[in-house]
Amino acid sequence: MAEKDEDSLIGYDPLAWMHRSDSNQDSQRDDVDELESHAASAFASANAEVPGPEMNHDEVPIIASESLTSEQGERAIVVLEPVLNIQNVAVLHQRLTQMLSNFEAIDIDASGVTMIDTATLQLLLILKQTAIGLQKSISIDFPSDKFIEASELLGIAEMLEVDQAASGFF
Amino acid sequence: MSARIVAVLNQKGGVGKTTTSVNLTYALAKLGKKITVIDFDPQSHLAVSLGVVDPQKSGIDKVLLEGVSLTQQLIPVRKNLNLVVAGPRLQEIEQLMDGGARRGDLLRKALLDGNRDEDFIFIDCPPSSGVLVANALFAADEILVPMTSDYLALQGLSHLMGTIKKFESALKRPYKFSLVMSRYIPTRRISKEVLSVIQKYFPGQILATTIRETALLAECPSFGKTIFEYRPGCRSARDFTALAKDFLEGRMM
Numbered sequence: 001m002a003e004k005d006e007d008s009l010i011g012y013d014p015l016a017w018m019h020r021s022d023s024n025q026d027s028q029r030d031d032v033d034e035l036e037s038h039a040a041s042a043f044a045s046a047n048a049e050v051p052g053p054e055m056n057h058d059e060v061p062i063i064a065s066e067s068l069t070s071e072q073g074e075r076a077i078v079v080l081e082p083v084l085n086i087q088n089v090a091v092l093h094q095r096l097t098q099m100l101s102n103f104e105a106i107d108i109d110a111s112g113v114t115m116i117d118t119a120t121l122q123l124l125l126i127l128k129q130t131a132i133g134l135q136k137s138i139s140i141d142f143p144s145d146k147f148i149e150a151s152e153l154l155g156i157a158e159m160l161e162v163d164q165a166a167s168g169f170f
Numbered sequence: 171m172s173a174r175i176v177a178v179l180n181q182k183g184g185v186g187k188t189t190t191s192v193n194l195t196y197a198l199a200k201l202g203k204k205i206t207v208i209d210f211d212p213q214s215h216l217a218v219s220l221g222v223v224d225p226q227k228s229g230i231d232k233v234l235l236e237g238v239s240l241t242q243q244l245i246p247v248r249k250n251l252n253l254v255v256a257g258p259r260l261q262e263i264e265q266l267m268d269g270g271a272r273r274g275d276l277l278r279k280a281l282l283d284g285n286r287d288e289d290f291i292f293i294d295c296p297p298s299s300g301v302l303v304a305n306a307l308f309a310a311d312e313i314l315v316p317m318t319s320d321y322l323a324l325q326g327l328s329h330l331m332g333t334i335k336k337f338e339s340a341l342k343r344p345y346k347f348s349l350v351m352s353r354y355i356p357t358r359r360i361s362k363e364v365l366s367v368i369q370k371y372f373p374g375q376i377l378a379t380t381i382r383e384t385a386l387l388a389e390c391p392s393f394g395k396t397i398f399e400y401r402p403g404c405r406s407a408r409d410f411t412a413l414a415k416d417f418l419e420g421r422m423m
């Protein structure tokens with residue numbers, strides 16, 4: 001193929017991730033230890049499908065800016081980082097809890113998520129339930145396929161309402 | 171309504187979306203197909219290329235923003251070929267953000283509405299990936315991607331495929347997807363190499379005819395003419411006739 005050719009004019013092949021994602025095998029993901037083994041292996045393969053660096057957050061079809069707060073005290077928008085794991089769950093927790101006390105509604109843009117662990121998903125679930133208790137709302141907008149996949153694996157897609165979010169994509 | 175809705179899409183600028191939209195639709199119309207082509211780019215290059223120059227004339231903007239019917243905005247520009255211009259307010263859609271970017275279904279709804287009898291609706295997309303393109307992707311059954319054969323276009327294609335996959339998973343349906351090699355320069359080695367990389371990833375999805383880079387194709391928009399009217403029978407006109415047949419018959423590389 002072109003990229004193996006000695007004097008090819010094509011150096012780095014930007015489309016390579018498309019083939020990688022067809023044949024996902026091993027992943028060099030961080031351990032997702034709190035998962036039971038079934039879910040863990042499914043997670044690993046989901047992570048392996050994450051495309052290369054060319055597929056990053058700035059290519060979501062619709063870009064919401066992080067500080068887009070339409071009106072103080074009304075709604076806030078939070079854009080999730082591509083990689084969410086136990087290392088940053090505490091920070092996210094603090095940030096979202098604080099926002100929940102300041103705003104009536106929080107829209108969480110999950111379009112850029114390429115990897116999410118159970119700790120983060122649990123946090124989102126708890127916050128969503130807390131919000132309901134406070135008669136406020138947290139909604140997850142534009143969940144990426146990785147996000148949907150992970151929450152379905154944990155059986156919380158319905159509780160997070162990501163299935164609806166996806167069908168009402170816009 | 172059973173028209174096939176085709177989005178001519180590539181977020182990269184200048185790859186030949188508008189040139190393809192103009193000349194492929196004209197060629198299809200000449201072959202007897204009934205076509206509506208929508209200028210979905212606030213730059214209005216499609217309308218200009220078809221000789222319609224009236225910056226104040228409303229078009230798809232009014233359909234999306236005010237709910238006017240699409241049928242009302244059709245301009246018969248050639249035999250079997252209707253045009254819907256962009257209109258001066260189309261840019262506003264791109265800026266609609268509040269209440270969520272949930273305005274992605276405007277075009278789909280507008281196209282479903284009314285009973286027209288076209289065989290194809292083509293959407294000439296702007297070079298961006300904002301709300302307009304989201305509308306086009308939401309409405310389309312098929313995506314036709316004009317692709318130039320240079321290295322950065324390959325990079326752009328990678329980006330575009332990421333976006334398309336995201337939409338497919340959100341909409342839970344796959345698109346019929348095809349590529350057209352446009353502005354092709356057969357004498358350049360990089361052209362062939364880029365093409366062979368694309369063939370590796372998109373077997374059976376590249377339309378058989380390549381549209382070559384020619385001076386005539388670059389000239390005709392300024393006269394508001396398709397290549398068939400500007401220089402009938404020239405090489406590029408023949409390229410587009412062959413491309414139209416490929417498109418109808420599903421002939422791929």
Ligand SMILES: Nc1ncnc2c1ncn2[C@@H]1O[C@H](COP(=O)(O)OP(=O)(O)OP(=O)(O)O)[C@@H](O)[C@H]1O
Binds near residue numbers: 296297381
């Ligand atoms: N095959 C070709 N040969 C020569 N010139 C071409 C060819 N295809 C397109 N062009 C010229 O290249 C320029 C860009 O083409 P075109 O407008 O079709 O691209 P586009 O993708 O629609 O651009 P934009 O992203 O700005 O909408 C135009 O000036 C056009 O006339």
Ligand SMILES: [Mg+2]
Binds near residue numbers: 188296
């Ligand atoms: Mg154009």
